[in-house]
Amino acid sequence: MAALAAAAAVLTLAACDIGDITEVAEAPWGTEAPASWQAVAAAPVPLTVTAYVTGEVFAGDGVLINEDVAGVPEGAGTEQWVPSVAYLVQHPSGTNVLFDTGVRAGECSYDILLVLNFPCRNQPGQDVVTQLARDGIDKLDYVVATHFHGDHSSGIGPLLARYDPVVIAAADEIAALKSPLRETQGYRYDQFSADMRIEAADAGWLPMPHVARAADLLGDGSIWLLPTPGHTPGHLSALLNGSDGPLLLTFDAAHLKATYHHTAPGGLGADLDRAAQSIERLKALEADLPGVRVLYGHEPAQWPQDAIRVSLAPRAD
Numbered sequence: 001m002a003a004l005a006a007a008a009a010v011l012t013l014a015a016c017d018i019g020d021i022t023e024v025a026e027a028p029w030g031t032e033a034p035a036s037w038q039a040v041a042a043a044p045v046p047l048t049v050t051a052y053v054t055g056e057v058f059a060g061d062g063v064l065i066n067e068d069v070a071g072v073p074e075g076a077g078t079e080q081w082v083p084s085v086a087y088l089v090q091h092p093s094g095t096n097v098l099f100d101t102g103v104r105a106g107e108c109s110y111d112i113l114l115v116l117n118f119p120c121r122n123q124p125g126q127d128v129v130t131q132l133a134r135d136g137i138d139k140l141d142y143v144v145a146t147h148f149h150g151d152h153s154s155g156i157g158p159l160l161a162r163y164d165p166v167v168i169a170a171a172d173e174i175a176a177l178k179s180p181l182r183e184t185q186g187y188r189y190d191q192f193s194a195d196m197r198i199e200a201a202d203a204g205w206l207p208m209p210h211v212a213r214a215a216d217l218l219g220d221g222s223i224w225l226l227p228t229p230g231h232t233p234g235h236l237s238a239l240l241n242g243s244d245g246p247l248l249l250t251f252d253a254a255h256l257k258a259t260y261h262h263t264a265p266g267g268l269g270a271d272l273d274r275a276a277q278s279i280e281r282l283k284a285l286e287a288d289l290p291g292v293r294v295l296y297g298h299e300p301a302q303w304p305q306d307a308i309r310v311s312l313a314p315r316a317d
Contacts, residue, residue: 022196027199049247051086052087053309057084059118087100097143097144099144105158110151120151142165143165144169145169145236146169146238151298157192166197168217168225171200174234201225209285211226211228211284223240228278231268235252245292247295253275256298260294
């Protein structure tokens with residue numbers, strides 16, 4: 001009966017459409033690959049980076065990490081509440097880039113095919129649109145959608161309505177969102193009812209060590225998009241090349257520090273073998289950049305308790 005219910009849900013929800021997606025070409029992608037990642041780090045840009053904790057989602061057993069991988073501590077994959085984070089990057093040119101939107105305001109729980117439920121909780125004023133307005137952000141040029149799961153993108157509708165930014169995502173992720181079977185990948189149609197202008201990060205791919213290819217979003221080596229497929233078909237991670245040291249944002253390529261350290265991606269990935277390969281590539285990149293700070297997709301230990309806004313760069317110290 002459960003299988004029949006799931007099949008019926010697929011057929012029903014496949015008919016539910018999303019907003020219009022217009023593909024554009026506006027980002028000033030870099031066109032020349034640097035000689036190395038060390039060359040990138042040798043030319044930092046004074047970025048201001050702010051993290052907004054937009055709420056928390058409840059991850060069930062095994063979602064965040066695979067405890068069957070050798071060396072993973074027992075209990076590391078136990079169900080828990082974890083933060084849902086968006087990152088604002090302010091470039092000295094005045095360009096503002098947001099990575100993910102976090103969860104939407106109000107009721108933010110979501111499900112996959114009406115079978116897998118992900119409870120969510122937040123506080124009034126915690127959503128990213130309210131937090132950006134509180135910080136006086138009146139312009140947003142790009143939103144990088146690392147992937148389109150609800151805990152990373154359900155806040156996109158109000159954001160598009162207020163700022164009308166170009167959405168950047170990998171081509172495979174855009175294709176998955178457009179698919180009539182998007183619900184099977186965890187992309188809720190009702191979270192994407194707004195029209196959007198979207199650009200594929202693939203337009204900027206350059207050959208780079210360790211990660212095979214990367215995209216220099218603004219053309220000056222400050223913001224790099226890294227393909228890390230596995231968790232979803234077109235998942236992206238990022239390297240921010242700021243003046244006080246590079247920041248490596250794994251997003252859901254590695255939910256937790258232990259996921260990353262043990263190369264143990266959790267059990268809901270689209271392709272767990274590719275997910276493990278993506279973690280290994282990020283670890284090779286990290287080893288090539290001494291002093292890089294790594295922030296994981298949902299690591300509770302990296303965020304002060306009850307904090308909803310954290311300044312990451314420039315560092316206070």
